[in-house]
Amino acid sequence: MLEDRFGRRFYYLRLSVTDICNFRCSYCLPEGYSATDEAPHLTSEEAARVIRAFAALGTEKVRLTGGEPSLRADLPEIIAGAKSTPGIRRVAVTSNGYKLPKVIDSWQDAGLDQLNISIDSLQRDEFARITGHDCLPRVLAGVDRALVLGIATKINAVLLCDGAERRLRDFLCWLRDKPVTLRFIELMRTGDNRAFFASNHLSGAAIEGRLIADGWHLLPRARDAGPAREYGHPDYRGRIGLITPYSKDFCQSCNRLRVSAQGRLHLCLFAEQGLDLREEIRRGDIAQLAEKIRALVLGKASSHYLQQERVGATRNLAMLGG
């Protein structure tokens, strides 16, 4: 099993399949995409090799992310490659949902188990302001289609100060009848968003306190689960999760590693650099690739230094997938 010096085990791989994105989310790529790594993207065969190496080390879950993964026409092939890898039990995709109604059937046919869609607001004009695209109805139609297909669906919403109370009310109303898990993510500071972070960051603690007071109860966490604390309520078909990277001890339960679309291993979302695996990936010797990953993981630090405003090489989360 892949384990670091602090006894943390890594059941969960987040593999970015592209750093390109068509959205301009205000906290991520407000000026739109521009390249931060000129190396070529992994091919679908190379992505499959990375997944095989991680699976050989005990990884059970793969999330395909980006940038925007749906911009890759061969995403169904990559999903299928992950799904057919011995040892991989769950394959997930994180997407902005722009193409969802068109592509979700093909993702399911390829073997998708879980879908995460980012929706920061349920109000069409606000959604358009945040993302730069007036396409909320299409994204919601895609979510409904995923639910019809029986795909476990989570919604990611970044917590932003302005209008937070109103957005929470909108989401709570929606969750009464919508069997999805909504996860509020605390805004993280990156290399590019210093000023935006300073004026928009909101702690999840107040929302969590309010949910508990309103009768929401904490649900148990699976070993390949992401970092959210998830709550359920008997009056709601949906659930709510909180992802609070600024909370004390957040890193103690870290179970995930990241590989960029260019084949660099990131031991933390906020690591100082990506560690190049491209040569081993290209050669295709899975045992050798796995050995390199195992050795590099011993260098994983105990924690990020976000509280001290150190964000490593991460200019924005589109580079790596969040």
Ligand code: SAM
């Ligand atoms: N483009 C896809 C999407 O938006 O779902 C996948 C990549 S995106 C980087 C993954 C997640 O990271 C999204 O839910 C997004 O809202 C979140 N995210 C991006 N920048 C963030 C930041 N600075 N702080 C917290 N979450 C962020």
Ligand code: SF4
């Ligand atoms: Fe693109 Fe996702 Fe970043 Fe928004 S959060 S700009 S959709 S990568």
